[in-house]
Amino acid sequence: MSDAMTGLNRLDGGLIDRSAELNFRFDGKSLEGYGGDTLASALLANGVRLMGRSFKYHRPRGVLSAGAEEPNAIVALREGAFTEPNTRATTAELFDGLVARSQNRWPSLAFDAMAVNDIMSDFLTAGFYYKTFMWPAKFWEKIYEPIIRHAAGLGALSGMSDPDCYDKGFLHCDLLIIGAGPAGLAAALTAGRSGARVIIADEDFLPGGRLNAETIAVGDAAGAEWAAQVAAELASMPNVRLMTRTTVIGAFDHGIYGAVERVTDHLATAPDGTARQVLWRIYSKRSILCAGSIERPIAFANNDRPGIMQAGALRAYANRWAVAAASEVAVFTNNDDGHRTASDLAAKGVKVTAIIDTRADAPDHGDAEVLAGACVTDSRGRLGLSKIKVRSADGSQRWIKCGALGVSGGWNPNVHLTCHQRGRPVWNEAIAAFVPGAVGPVGLSSAGAASGMFSTAAALTGGAVAAVNALGEIGIKAKAMAMPEAEDAPVSITAFWHVTGKGRAWLDQQNDVTVKDVKLAHQENFQSVEHLKRYTTLGMATDQGKTSNIAGLAVMAEIAGKTIPEVGTTIYRPPYTPTAIGAFGGRSRDETFRPVRLTPSHKWASEQGAVFVEVGMWMRAQWFPQAGETEWRQSVDREVLATRRSVGVCDVTTLGKIDVQGADAATFLNRIYCNGFAKLPVGKTRYGLMLREDGIVMDDGTTARLGETQFVMTTTTANAVGVFRHMEFARQCLWPDLDVQIISTTEAWAQFAVAGPNSRKVLEKIVDPAFDISNDAFPFMACGEITVCGGLRARLFRISFSGELAYEIAVPTRYGDALIRRLMEAGEEFDITPYGMEALGVMRIEKGHAAGNELNGTTTALNLGLGRMVSKTKDSIGSILSEREGLTRDDALIQVGFKPVDPNDPVVAGSHLMNIDDPANAAHDQGYITSAAYSPCLESSIGIGFLENGATRKGEIIRAMNPVEGSEIMVEVVSAHFVDPEGERLRA
Amino acid sequence: MHDLVPLTPLGGDSAQSETIRNVTISEMPDFAYASMAMRLGRKTGFQRAAKKATGISPPPPGESAAIKVGKGMLTIFWTGADQWMVEAPYASHFDLAAQLGSTVKDNASVTEQNDGWARFDLTGDDCVSVLERLSAADSAGMQAGAVTRTTIEHLGCFLLCRKAATHFSVICPRSGAASMYHALLTMAQSAL
Structure with a gap:
């Protein structure tokens, strides 16, 4: 039976492709497998039983299962930045060149120095850490935890950025079928033929589920053949999407499921640009859980030795992968299903040395010896099983030779997804297992083994019926087809959870939890299942206790003298299997974390060498460095001075623009803004202040009246969306009787501020002669629709953020690039200077204009020195609550300016203000500085901020404290309007 | 020009x-866009005016309607409650908002969205x-x-x-x- 070429333990047959020989490495050793192998099957075929070390005691461990429930064979795949730790060898598809390494061992898997923990095991029982490392408390984080983390644990991250990419996606269907075993395939076939939109997903790369692992016939064909035929038919249906390598990881609200498709994990290298995995969000109208079941082990002393595995896994390796885990095997079972393993292996020529059946009435079994009413009490073999100790019904004990032991304690339906919304499974005594409860995710039903129906015939029929029923609920008629004949054996089981006796009997092999640990938890009064879980860590490893939870509950029930359903279960939560964080991130990472919004002048600004800054999603020019400028302040100071001296230009497209129209548009704005807008004449612009309902300032900006029923509002860049949402709420919910329509036009117009004493002269060169923009014809706060450059539609607003004579000019966005170039040409004779966000900020601080730092969600109009703007002659949002006593105190914080007494001292935004003679503490806080900058005009650092009773304290010297950086300077309280306080320039 | x-x-x-x-x-x-939002209580007038302006009736939610204009197509699609977007070839409709506005008048608020x-x-x-x-x-x-x-x-x-x-x-x-x-x-x- 052995095959010298590709493994010691290869059998005949199986669903592997012997023409595809695959080379791979495990812990540096070169080995060979076949197409269709998993890493686990290939390792077993090569005689490798030892695949890992346990989490806590570093005990040698081999593969327990042949599926996603694997607790032991956890390895690191690939190399360098591509390293994927904690991967289950049982689900890792073999490919040529695969590199795998064992984890949690030093220096090697066969000799692990940390196995000293196992000798110390009497001290390392449940709760050991909690009891031992309590004192001194501060040692925990710095000393104890790092040591424990080093000694215990799983794989290590590479520490490098994940070089793979991941996608997210969205799918829609009438029916989602979770699992492509016999029940799932029958359901999909039934639904597919009805014409419904169907998605069937399976975590395996080969559809068929247990049909691929068994020798069961379906109709005239072998089970695996039938599965392949059905899968082929499903793949040919345009209304069916058959998704292999896809794990449904969670059930969420409204029929939405999460699923991870492993697109390239089975390839040595992913094609360029292809996502490694896709996280799908599946919107389903109905769903059927056909996820099968997981065989549970029976705990006995030293039941964790490599070679001891689920009986079903043992025959899966033999039937599907043509691998015998050893040349001599034994079976330990409490149910009839375990006998199948003996039959299948014997049929493959593997010697079955004994069937140890816990039931006194165990059935006979041809050639193999059946020990009825017996149990396995111990095992031997360094780094791998060599023999088991058996206690017969008469109490006699003996050792039986075997290299592998298949253990079957019965099967647990995979109810997990039915519990993701706190559904509770119910106990079914006939199969001694939990089955899906009546209350689960809406629209989800179950079929086949997942519903507790374990025979193949029941799975096929159950799947078809579930599909008909689910589709019927959504008005799609499907015909229940006659399913081919298949075995329909009843479940014959006598619950048996663990063998009593000395020695450690392992329940949770991944987290090293024994029967004794559960007993200790009970003894120390951690008896609730949730306490049991956390105290012992049962079920808390990456396998989430798929092979251990129920046995743990059973042991607790037995000790507590309760039934298993009385003990109850812990809550299953998504994801069903470990999921790469990268899949949740998708493409939203690094430079593409979020989209960027580019201004109309972006291309031109890039050509000028502008330094850009992220403002929300916008990329705005921060400053425009010129040759010889070595640090940013030089550029910014130059831009400010040039603008104030002659003319500057800045892209202000990012400010929100909202088109407000309708017969009641003026009334609407009059209610939105706290100051009056009803009487704003056509052709005029007004500064507006918007309050929240609670009286705090929400946003500010200018609004221009372009016509009797049309206004254009500007908002701050940051609040563009929030203000629009606020207005939409007001329009739809507060005043549905008003005739007003609003829509954002932020993107539609490229808008530039042209500021400085020569701004009019520049604009006069491009504004078409039909439009008079002289001071008389187009005074401060005028607005109008004009044309420029020989007929291009434009909007002109005479508004100023810098405090200079200034305009904002808007043209259709596609012409923004052309306009900035034309403005630069027209302004050349005036040394026109582009300025960025920093210069804009400096100039508005010099002018004392509030911006985001001042409109910080805590400030009122009164605080901003704009209290008189809140009209008392009308009602507007926030006006009533702005009059609350606490908001109108005499000593309220008022916005003022600050100038350092020593001009060389920098003013720091965020500094708190203290009187000179007061102690510096919160009780004596006088206010704080919100914005600060170096003013090239004043040749000094300056700031604006809020000071108690600030309006009356001009000239006072106070302290600006920055306790975070330990600095303190003396500042003089001044007007916030450092430049042109009378506003003469902007009216010039 | x-x-x-x-x-x-x-x-x-x-x-x-x-x-x-x-x-x-x-x-x-190469497409021009303009949004049309129906004025309060002008359902009948708006439907009639919009059809007059574009040749087609504004479609219900989730739908669009299209009609041939010159060598291209004019499309109207629903964008929100009582709100539609009109799309037309830019060369012939760069002033689409003005074109629509002159026909729908005070039955709708029209905004240039080119x-x-x-x-x-x-x-x-x-x-x-x-x-x-x-x-x-x-x-x-x-x-x-x-x-x-x-x-x-x-x-x-x-x-x-x-x-x-x-x-x-x-x-x-x-x-x-x-x-x-x-x-x-x-x-x-x-x-x-």
Whole structure:
């Protein structure tokens, strides 16, 4: 039976492709497998039983299962930045060149120095850490935890950025079928033929589920053949999407499921640009859980030795992968299903040395010896099983030779997804297992083994019926087809959870939890299942206790003298299997974390060498460095001075623009803004202040009246969306009787501020002669629709953020690039200077204009020195609550300016203000500085901020404290309007 | 006539297009847009005026309607409660908002949206494979004329199905055009 070429333990047959020989490495050793192998099957075929070390005691461990429930064979795949730790060898598809390494061992898997923990095991029982490392408390984080983390644990991250990419996606269907075993395939076939939109997903790369692992016939064909035929038919249906390598990881609200498709994990290298995995969000109208079941082990002393595995896994390796885990095997079972393993292996020529059946009435079994009413009490073999100790019904004990032991304690339906919304499974005594409860995710039903129906015939029929029923609920008629004949054996089981006796009997092999640990938890009064879980860590490893939870509950029930359903279960939560964080991130990472919004002048600004800054999603020019400028302040100071001296230009497209129209548009704005807008004449612009309902300032900006029923509002860049949402709420919910329509036009117009004493002269060169923009014809706060450059539609607003004579000019966005170039040409004779966000900020601080730092969600109009703007002659949002006593105190914080007494001292935004003679503490806080900058005009650092009773304290010297950086300077309280306080320039 | 040279949403002098296997992704800059929002209580007048202005009736939610104008098509699609977007060839309709406004008068508020949006078209057999990795919208289930508001690459977009399975338009905010184009190409590269 052995095959010298590709493994010691290869059998005949199986669903592997012997023409595809695959080379791979495990812990540096070169080995060979076949197409269709998993890493686990290939390792077993090569005689490798030892695949890992346990989490806590570093005990040698081999593969327990042949599926996603694997607790032991956890390895690191690939190399360098591509390293994927904690991967289950049982689900890792073999490919040529695969590199795998064992984890949690030093220096090697066969000799692990940390196995000293196992000798110390009497001290390392449940709760050991909690009891031992309590004192001194501060040692925990710095000393104890790092040591424990080093000694215990799983794989290590590479520490490098994940070089793979991941996608997210969205799918829609009438029916989602979770699992492509016999029940799932029958359901999909039934639904597919009805014409419904169907998605069937399976975590395996080969559809068929247990049909691929068994020798069961379906109709005239072998089970695996039938599965392949059905899968082929499903793949040919345009209304069916058959998704292999896809794990449904969670059930969420409204029929939405999460699923991870492993697109390239089975390839040595992913094609360029292809996502490694896709996280799908599946919107389903109905769903059927056909996820099968997981065989549970029976705990006995030293039941964790490599070679001891689920009986079903043992025959899966033999039937599907043509691998015998050893040349001599034994079976330990409490149910009839375990006998199948003996039959299948014997049929493959593997010697079955004994069937140890816990039931006194165990059935006979041809050639193999059946020990009825017996149990396995111990095992031997360094780094791998060599023999088991058996206690017969008469109490006699003996050792039986075997290299592998298949253990079957019965099967647990995979109810997990039915519990993701706190559904509770119910106990079914006939199969001694939990089955899906009546209350689960809406629209989800179950079929086949997942519903507790374990025979193949029941799975096929159950799947078809579930599909008909689910589709019927959504008005799609499907015909229940006659399913081919298949075995329909009843479940014959006598619950048996663990063998009593000395020695450690392992329940949770991944987290090293024994029967004794559960007993200790009970003894120390951690008896609730949730306490049991956390105290012992049962079920808390990456396998989430798929092979251990129920046995743990059973042991607790037995000790507590309760039934298993009385003990109850812990809550299953998504994801069903470990999921790469990268899949949740998708493409939203690094430079593409979020989209960027580019201004109309972006291309031109890039050509000028502008330094850009992220403002929300916008990329705005921060400053425009010129040759010889070595640090940013030089550029910014130059831009400010040039603008104030002659003319500057800045892209202000990012400010929100909202088109407000309708017969009641003026009334609407009059209610939105706290100051009056009803009487704003056509052709005029007004500064507006918007309050929240609670009286705090929400946003500010200018609004221009372009016509009797049309206004254009500007908002701050940051609040563009929030203000629009606020207005939409007001329009739809507060005043549905008003005739007003609003829509954002932020993107539609490229808008530039042209500021400085020569701004009019520049604009006069491009504004078409039909439009008079002289001071008389187009005074401060005028607005109008004009044309420029020989007929291009434009909007002109005479508004100023810098405090200079200034305009904002808007043209259709596609012409923004052309306009900035034309403005630069027209302004050349005036040394026109582009300025960025920093210069804009400096100039508005010099002018004392509030911006985001001042409109910080805590400030009122009164605080901003704009209290008189809140009209008392009308009602507007926030006006009533702005009059609350606490908001109108005499000593309220008022916005003022600050100038350092020593001009060389920098003013720091965020500094708190203290009187000179007061102690510096919160009780004596006088206010704080919100914005600060170096003013090239004043040749000094300056700031604006809020000071108690600030309006009356001009000239006072106070302290600006920055306790975070330990600095303190003396500042003089001044007007916030450092430049042109009378506003003469902007009216010039 | 002015002599200013326009840029496309992607910042070029002409439209960009790329074919990845059997899907072609194209920037479509040659369309004018205007939004129409019905004035309060003007349902009858608006329907009549809108039909007079465009030749077709504004469609119900989730739908679009189209009519031939010159060598191109004029399309109206529903964008919100009592609100529609009109799309027409730019060359003949660059002043679309003014054209509509002069006919619908005070039955609707019309707003110029020419440059508020960037349109990208996906054509080819596997459009759905690309779109299903970008949007929660059920692109596979969309029939010709279907339209939905959806999020693609974190940007609020309109997704129009021009022809079932093989021709879609993504209409996204113009400032995000470069990010959108990148996302479309990235997903086509990954999915196809």
